[in-house]
Amino acid sequence: MLLILIRTLILYLGVVIVMRVMGKQEIGQLQPYELVIALMIADLAAIPMSNTGVPLANGLVPIFGLLIAQVFISYAALKNIKFRTIVCGAPSILVKNGQLVESELRRIRYNIHDLLEQLRVKNIANIADVEFAILETGGKLSVIPKSQKRPLIPEDLQISTKYEGIPTTLIIDGQIMSNNLRMIKLDENWLERELAKFGIDSHQKVLFASLDTNGKLFWQLKSD
Structure with missing residues (x-):
């Protein structure tokens, strides 16, 4: 049992390293x-993990070999548009100017019911x-509403707005x-002084705790 646990941890660390190098994209x-x-990679890791008679190298070597292949393909797709089209495909326009593009729907075998469902998800x-x-190459549907149907924004009313940015996280747990x-x-000295102003x-x-672009400090104490 101990041997299986050790092999599992080694393979787990190997797969985590490989997936981290591959990038941060979601499955979808x-x-x-x-x-x-x-x-x-999942299949290659499962074989030596469950069968102690199979050397760890038989799983780790192919896994890192696939990592090298993935990095090479990603780099080639980044540098060559034609190669990217071959390995990734091209986006498909399913609706154009309020009309279904029937030929494209048939070509990629995309169901109209699925299309309507995805549109409803996007309100x-x-x-x-x-x-x-x-329909993007990753399988997600991008929808661009007609200009008359888009939500009203300050620019439409010629209203100027201040820059907001995003708050900077200062403390977690x-x-x-x-x-x-x-x-x-x-x-950290500045942060401690600011917290002291609130009796912390x-x-x-x-x-x-976080600090927004206007210099306002937000904080929340632990429940205990």
Whole structure:
């Protein structure tokens, strides 16, 4: 049992390293060749994990071989558009100017019921309201509503808005995010002084804290 546990941990670490090097894409965003490689890696790891008679190298070597293949294909697809089209395919326009593109639907065998479902998920009930619906190479549907059906934005009313940006996380579960502090040119002493203004004598008592682009500090203490 101990041997199986050790082999499992080794293979687990190997697969985690490989998946980290491959990138951060979600399963639904994987290109076809990336999905194939992910499935093959899972199968290769399962064989030596369950069968102690199979050397670990028989699983690890092919796994890292697939990693090299994936990196090579990704780099080639990045540099060569034609090669990318071959391995990844091309986006398909399913709706154009409120009309179904029947020939494209038949070519890729995409069901109209599925298309309507995906439009409803994006809060679009009427195909006539769609300027373009594009099936991306990763399998997701991108929908561009007609200009008359898009939500109203400040620019439409010629209203100027201030820059918002995103808040910078400073503390998570009592741990200071030092890199984030350095990024905004602040330090831990500043943070401790700011917390002290609210009667907080230690950052370890803070569950979460962030600083927005207007300099406002948000914080929440741990429940205990």
